[in-house]
Amino acid sequence: MRRAFAATAIAALAFPLAAAGRVHFEPTDPLASKQYYLTQDHAFDAFPDVLPPLSPIRVAIIDSGLDGTHPEFPTRRLWPGGARSFVGGSALTDEEGHGTFIAGEIGAAVGNNEGIAGIAFPTQLIIAKIARADQPIAIHDEAAAIRWAVNAGARVINLSLGGTRDPRNLRNDTYSPEEAAAIAYAVRHGVVLVAAVGNSDSAPQTPWPWASYPAALPHVIGVSALAQSGNVPAFSDRDPIYNDISAPGTDIYSTLPLALTKQHPSCLDQGYSDCGPDVFRHASGTSFAAPQVTAAAALLLAVRPTLKPDQVSNILERSAVDVNASNGCANCRLLRDERSGWGRLDIFKAIAALNGPLPPPDRLEPNDDAGFSAPVLPARVHSLKATIDFWDDQIDVYRIRLRRGQRLRLSLEGPTGVTSNLLLWRPGTKHVNDLRSQSLRAAESIGPGASHRIAYRVRASGWYYVEVKLVSRGFGSYGLTIVRK
DSSP states (O other): OEEEEOOOOOOOOSSOOOOTTSOOOOOOOTTGGGOHHHHHTTOSTTSOSSOOOOOOEEEEEEESOOOTTOTTSOGGGEEEEEEEESSSSOTTOOSSSHHHHHHHHHHOOSSSSSSOOOSOTTEEEEEEEOOBTTBOEEHHHHHHHHHHHHHTTOSEEEEOEEBOOOTTOTTTOOOOHHHHHHHHHHHHTTOEEEEEOOBGGGSSSSSOSSOOBTTTSTTEEEEEEEOTTSOOOTTBOOOTTTOOEEEEOSSBOOBOOHHHHTTSTTOSSTTBGGGSOHHHHTBOSHHHHHHHHHHHHHHHHHHOTTOOHHHHHHHHHHTSBOOSGGGTOTTOOSSSBTTTBTOBOOHHHHHHGGGSOOOOOOTTOOOOSSSTTSOBOOTTOOEEEEEEETTTBOEEEEEEEEOTTOEEEEEEEOOTTSOEEEEEEOTTOOOSOOTTTOOOOOSEEEOSSSEEEEEEEOSSOEEEEEEEEEOSSOEEEEEEEEEEO
């Protein structure tokens, strides 16, 4: 299978936020004025006029490589040893330009009197090259790069690429168990994953109603594009579940390899997109929206390193500004919608949210399926609390050992006002939920409501699976009570 780029109680903050009406940081980089998205994202509005010293956060860019000779990416911007090519050659060369473009949005040097300003100023980049101009992207390379980046210590991974999802015609659907396993590996190791929802020009029709993989996998933040006017462009894939947040994705200005821009020697801004090929001069695509969210995630982790991935995604999504007719998108419904997700990225609001109550972390994730990924509930455990989210984490699964003749009683107190199911799956279950075709059935289940209960007399000893599934739109914490007699 192939992938294509999506282009056409915690300590207080270590520094004070820039107060409303006060002077905030303004990048002095000479081409920053061409980065309109910095203003729309409120990229630096949370910081005082002098950027605070923050610990570096490792961000992996899995893409077409990086021009390692570019002045925006001095050695200190790269994690030592953090560059690897999975397609031959050097990861610090970029024949296509896509990876260097993404890297500029995230991690171009700030205040170096050169070019543009990257949003995530504390970032150190990890570069995984999986694409070359003369060959398509292989899923095996993508999966291997994800695992390598995790092992290299990445806290955030940017995936500005994708393959078509088509629940109505599985011949068009590019779901890959290998890719899903690599994503789950990253989640288990505490990595925030950000992916472009995809562009309709690589799908059977425009606009396309489903997000691409890997954006359409659990725990991945799916990012759609916005035009400068605030509208959602036709190329940006729609999705009612996996489109989580939106960011500017048209006329984006960033870095390009010097080898590409020297083909236009009379152009003054060598190394930048206005001197590059036509596709980059007015660069548009969800590929170019995703790295802004990646940068925002890195900033949250730099300010508060103890955040867990589900806390980062929750903060980014719930602090987003709703996109609707009042601010440029006539066809966007109020609150979360299939075009813009929770709304427009707002970095100032996301960082400000760190001063308030934080969403509780779910320390048992990812527990989305049967098998050894499901945490074991020992006999001494009688109750637990966890979180569930219709858009980011619909399913939690637990593994429980039962003896023949034993009586089991499970009780679920679900999130207020939403519908959730409690199911008990028989021994031997391999998957409680196929991502495309729910082909298995539960041994016991209980209907919708705020509180559910299962009473079951065990007919055969073995490892059973308890599934908590949110089936209506909503999110929140739930309590599970287990009684074995």
